[in-house]
Amino acid sequence: MNIITYKGYVAHIVYDAEDRIFVGRLAGILDIVTFHGESVTGLEEEFHAAVDHYLDISEKKGILAQKPFSGEVCLTIPPAVHAHAAMMAEIHGKSLSQWASEVLSNAH
Numbered sequence: 001m002n003i004i005t006y007k008g009y010v011a012h013i014v015y016d017a018e019d020r021i022f023v024g025r026l027a028g029i030l031d032i033v034t035f036h037g038e039s040v041t042g043l044e045e046e047f048h049a050a051v052d053h054y055l056d057i058s059e060k061k062g063i064l065a066q067k068p069f070s071g072e073v074c075l076t077i078p079p080a081v082h083a084h085a086a087m088m089a090e091i092h093g094k095s096l097s098q099w100a101s102e103v104l105s106n107a108h
Contacts, residue, residue: 003027004044009051009068011035013043026051028068 002013004024011024016036022043026033035050037043058065077085089099 004047006048006051007055011047024050026054026068029066031066 004011004013009029010027012027013022013024015021016023021036021038022040023036024034024043024047031054033050033054035043035046037046055065085100086096089096092099094102
């Protein structure tokens with residue numbers, strides 16, 4: 001995957017062949033924060049600068065910068081899926097949250 005992280009923020013990276021640059025955008029927040037660079041080093045520097053700028057501007061405006069996900073998830077799933085997941089967690093000696101976190105961490 002083409003992702004990088006900084007200060008808890010994650011960015012998705014694509015290569016723009018027409019302009020011959022790497023382009024990134026913060027993922028997991030509604031605000032639009034983008035950056036680009038001509039090299040991997042330049043891209044990382046611009047990513048850090050974009051996150052720092054986003055946090056600084058948010059503070060200056062007196063608004064909270066959006067955080068990339070709290071770690072809490074509420075899902076509505078069919079009862080049969082819920083029962084199967086709970087059974088699998090029990091079989092693996094884990095809580096449903098622990099088991100689901102492990103399964104989701106391994107998803108591609």
